Amino acid sequence: MNLDWCPGIRDACMHWRDAEMLQQTFEALERTLEQDNDACIDCAKSIVEVFCRIIVDELDSPTHPIKPKASAPDFGEWVGAAVRVLKLGENQNNKFLKLVSQHHKLTTALGDLRNESGPVSHGRDGFLNKLSIHHRRSSILAADALVTFLHQAYLETHLDPVNSREPWERFESFNQLIDEHVRLTLEIDDDGDSTLQILLPSNESLSLNIPISRLLYLLDRDAYIEALIAARGVPVTIADQAKEAGEL
Template structure:
């Protein structure tokens, strides 16, 4: 078994490289494959659940959450992830059958994991190690599920208010804003300055912000460079405050 057997998992893990549990489980999968261990079945199941958690955390509606309990079965996680992705809005019978088959894969993976996984619920697993073909079946099923969820996620319409995706994820929206919104900066005497975003229709969106806060949030390297420059600058002259005597 090599990395070529799970391209969907590799692609999803590369995309969500900032998801620590997903990356940890991916490392466990690679390690178990290198040692030809049946623990790869547990890792495959864990990867599916991790991807479901990432998708749900990104797209779930906080006012009407679909996130299952932490101890829920993998089929519940897959079902919830598919529901938040809303692919069922496509009115096509064959697409509904595809969802059904993916849920079937999830259930089969759960059964295989519980019956055979040496790390499952404290069990020792089978006396004889599973053959490479059984491990391959579990990983291929997991790869099919992960690829399906990841591709559906990339096609989903994200909410920029709640999304933790990077700016690049909203390329079309970014281009629309850049084409129609201008920017003017008004300096003030205080530590604040005003960014005036010129909206279509002659409307404005003013935002007051400190220079330090803007640099810190947008460019940490620029923040450090500005900090070093400021440390070497002379302190501004401050008039002494006269102490007021008692009346």
């Protein structure tokens, strides 16, 4: 088996590249799938749980939190919290939670059956091997269905840019509005300090005090290097030397 068995999990993990725990679990899943190791079942279940935590952290309300209050919430609590924070319809909610319940029952029943058969039962080695393969497949497919459903629902939500950890590209409609109606100017005072003026449609402005070097460093490293090279080529005047020496 490989990641082709769980394209929904793969897409969700690519979307959340900066989620360290999710990426570590995803790497473990990929490794155990390639090894045909039963540990991939636990990895897939862990990915569902970690993904639910990410969704809850991203969308939960500070004033009316849905995040589980228990010190160690179980799998079902995290999934339930993710469903609620996504504000899924009641009908969708029930169907989704039924899928979670059936997934849990299926994987538990297969695991119990495999354990009761025992690894040294006479004539059962071939049976156990086939059962283990189907156990892995059913668990991976079910986990992929859960993550796909949650991820698609998340992508359809309207995020709050104040608290979101999503990148700038995620707010395309907001970005277009700002780019169309807001303008920028740069003012430099007598001391050489720069102030970025953000001109709003209401004829008001916002001031952002930030050194040009910091602005370039944060937004465009190539532009920062070009600016650095250009600045190094500017002749140093006597006034500049005196200023650096503290004489002015």
